[in-house]
Amino acid sequence: MGFEIGELMVAAAAREIRDEERVFVGMRLPMLAFFLARRTHAPGTVGIFENGVVRDRPSPAPLATMSDTPNVVGALWCGGMLEPMSLLQRREVDVGFIGGAEVDRFGNVNSSYIGDPRRPNVKLPGSGGGADIASLARRILLIMPHDRRRLTERVGYVTSPGFGDGPGWRSRVGLPPGGPSALITTMAVFRFPDGEALLESWHPGFDADDVRRETGWDVRLAPGAGPTEPPSDEDLAVIQELDPEGIWTRR
Amino acid sequence: MGFEIGELMVAAAAREIRDEERVFVGMRLPMLAFFLARRTHAPGTVGIFENGVVRDRPSPAPLATMSDTPNVVGALWCGGMLEPMSLLQRREVDVGFIGGAEVDRFGNVNSSYIGDPRRPNVKLPGSGGGADIASLARRILLIMPHDRRRLTERVGYVTSPGFGDGPGWRSRVGLPPGGPSALITTMAVFRFPDGEALLESWHPGFDADDVRRETGWDVRLAPGAGPTEPPSDEDLAVIQELDPEGIWTRR
């Protein structure tokens, strides 16, 4: 296998972005996926950062955070946080990326508390913009390490709402349509055709049973499930250009 | 009389401004009053224009509107309209100026319609920011030409609320405390100690009966009513410096 799992995840995430889309970009793998999409099949996409930066070109130097000085240079727009968030709330953001500590079968994400919130076993950092992206983007992409404790039947705390307890939940609580369209992990890709995660593909080196073993819910296969499409040579060349030292894709 | 009524009105209005106050400044006489106060007894005042300009020095050239190019130059701050309006709504504006076509005994102002609003005899330009200033400033100063048809028992349409129908009305409808503290006309000055206009002073050349004749409500005198204090020599010198061609004070 001439690539790392991180590179495969970036390529898989990039394929989820369509041309001309407005993408709420996080750091690390999502940012690479955004710029990979732009360089390949989606030259008209624009990236939006919640700190107030909108840009379409990679920054002149690598970023550790979205507020690093190079991210402002050459930006299309720069201002406050309410403007990018308003784009979300106006439903002008097509796709947003979310990570988290736990995700469940309905794509709900916990990034707040493990255990009882009043006396948590682990206090996680919290939502940041994740809950807003999950509430308001037209669709979201979940990016997570694959681990049985992280992919759980039901999260103990819903920080970022997915499909709640299943079909109809979002509109019942007042959320606009949206929710996860894919969960891309270090082992596999899931889809949510009816609000519930179905296994669509497994990455090289794994099979469906491996995924089942490492997933906290009863895994069901999507129609036509099979191996994940590997990154193309072009994908890899661009990723290596965007992340020359492999900080994010190869550590 | 070594001065014009316009100059006297400016001096009278300037005396209403205390040091360090934040003043919502209109054009013409109110703007002159603001800069006169700053130059004399109130050097720490700041002027706020609703188009998004905050300034403390006179502009480098005379203004016909608050958005003329000289008003931006040397400003302390310049941006959008919501910020000055938010200062009002946060109750950080001490005093604002309002004009209008009609005012009544309780300081309510009409600048919208004469006659039935559905088929008006006269369609006036409307509120602009007047209704907001009247709603939200800690106190307001009304500046009007004195005319029996303009100073009327009850306005037909309340654009900018004063004291409504009397004491208690503002809090009953949900408005914060405030309302007119003075009505300065071309003939006289009225005060509103209990929400109702009392004649405090009449300008040189007029007496209380003249004012009564030209006022549409039954004029009552404030305790100690007498002639309006004329502008000082210093006032006149500053006004003539601010309005050298007498465009606003002498036409």
Next chain:
Amino acid sequence: MSKLVTMGEAVAELVPDGSSVVMGTCLESMIPFAAGHELIRRGRRDLTLIGPISDILFDQLIGAGCVARVEAAWVGNVSAGLGHGYRRAAEQGRPRRIEIVDHSNLSIALGLHAGALGVPFLPTRSLLGSDIAAGSAAFEEQRDPWSDDRLLAVRAIRPDIAIVAVQRSDEEGDAHVWGNLGVTHDAVMAAERVILLAEEIVGADEIRSDPNRVLVPGFRVSAVVHSPGACHPSPVQGRYRRDHDSYGAYHEATRDEDGFADWLREWVLDVPDRDAYLELLGPRWEELRDLHEALAAPVDYGW
């Protein structure tokens, strides 16, 4: 991808009859008169005009019969007071009846801000007890869920189109604007489509050198019109001063309908485009552009 078009193309394609249009968003400055005149020349009908203080632009469009409805805080002539075109329409229904939705400056700013934020309303403490709010479909009384205080909900305003002027833009609609901005930012964010009238077209790198000064991400802009002088007689900071005399002359000329018709022919209908308009101004146009320089202190976005 360049969005550069002519004024005629922009208006023809993006502002059909019946559109709701927000203009005059900076208040008395940067009013897009050139676009208004093009709307008149093309005979647009049944427009809804939205804006805080439109100065005489709205009066002209109303007088020319383009307008069915006005949502504004103030319509008139800032130099002269009343607007004759507006008065004739409101008082006599001539050339046609118009519907008037009264606002204050704050309420129209909040309506557009609600549209920009993507929420159906915003609350305010203003206008309680004002007849502006009474019985208007633009407002609803409500209560603060915490204190039970009375508030007024201002309904979101989402114009079909915003037409705004900028000092400089690149071809994709990334633009710099400076001076007093009024409700420009929210208008552009709230509107479904945006037309920029640019005094100058510059390279993308010039705009990107100062991203804090960019009005709005270019993807919200539908068309860019290179139209120097588009705002005359209103001023553009750093480009030209306000032409006060024009406002007085318009006021005098349009006191009656015949006068309005003559004014319209001379300054709009018989004028093919903005270049011809500026020529008509003669040496005055040169004088208005003779400005005192006032450069902003340098800023380094060093990284």
Next chain:
Amino acid sequence: MSKLVTMGEAVAELVPDGSSVVMGTCLESMIPFAAGHELIRRGRRDLTLIGPISDILFDQLIGAGCVARVEAAWVGNVSAGLGHGYRRAAEQGRPRRIEIVDHSNLSIALGLHAGALGVPFLPTRSLLGSDIAAGSAAFEEQRDPWSDDRLLAVRAIRPDIAIVAVQRSDEEGDAHVWGNLGVTHDAVMAAERVILLAEEIVGADEIRSDPNRVLVPGFRVSAVVHSPGACHPSPVQGRYRRDHDSYGAYHEATRDEDGFADWLREWVLDVPDRDAYLELLGPRWEELRDLHEALAAPVDYGW
């Protein structure tokens, strides 16, 4: 009238025990670490910290025992993930219990925006169905009076004090700031008092030359501290880069309470002021300030 004071004076006079303080308003940049360290040195107690993403500043204050309550969207270490100080307080009540009011980035932005606008709440469509809103005193479900849609009212946040960094300020608190601004503008408008940490003090005319870039009218500013390097290890556009290694080193050093105490002594308690702190950084500080220039295009406010 000059508002220039030392950091010690500003903190002593304007931030008593029990204050609610908004900091970290630009997100990962321009975090006022120097002010946070002064709060720690002065032994401030029972503070409420307010901010979207505070990076390790909030973690430090919590670990030092200064904090009773946190209202934030995210508290941790942006480079390393979890913040040990925050975890120890939330999980074990060490060095003391803290109350946590969870927000999202949008909800804390709206809370401050409501404070800035002077209204008791703002509505949002976000967080419906999130446990962040469930049972929290910061939110109330409500309905749109027009469509009857469900909405969430976010309660206004009005901090006692905002501490924000700016690139340059005059002595009266009229200041220029550039780069990504996060919730800075609303925080400064919503707070009762404002302390500016200025990288540079300049003349009033320099600020007034570009009034569109002024953060806030100076009358809302209570104190100006001339404090170059106040934001290290976070970056300041045009002044210095982010010191990524500092975040990793803090993460490693503070894994247990003894390590935290050692770190605090070395970098805060035994360091009299910011100059001494920058000296402690050694040649690294020079390197972080070695930037690529990126000048903004000139702007003429000509009149």
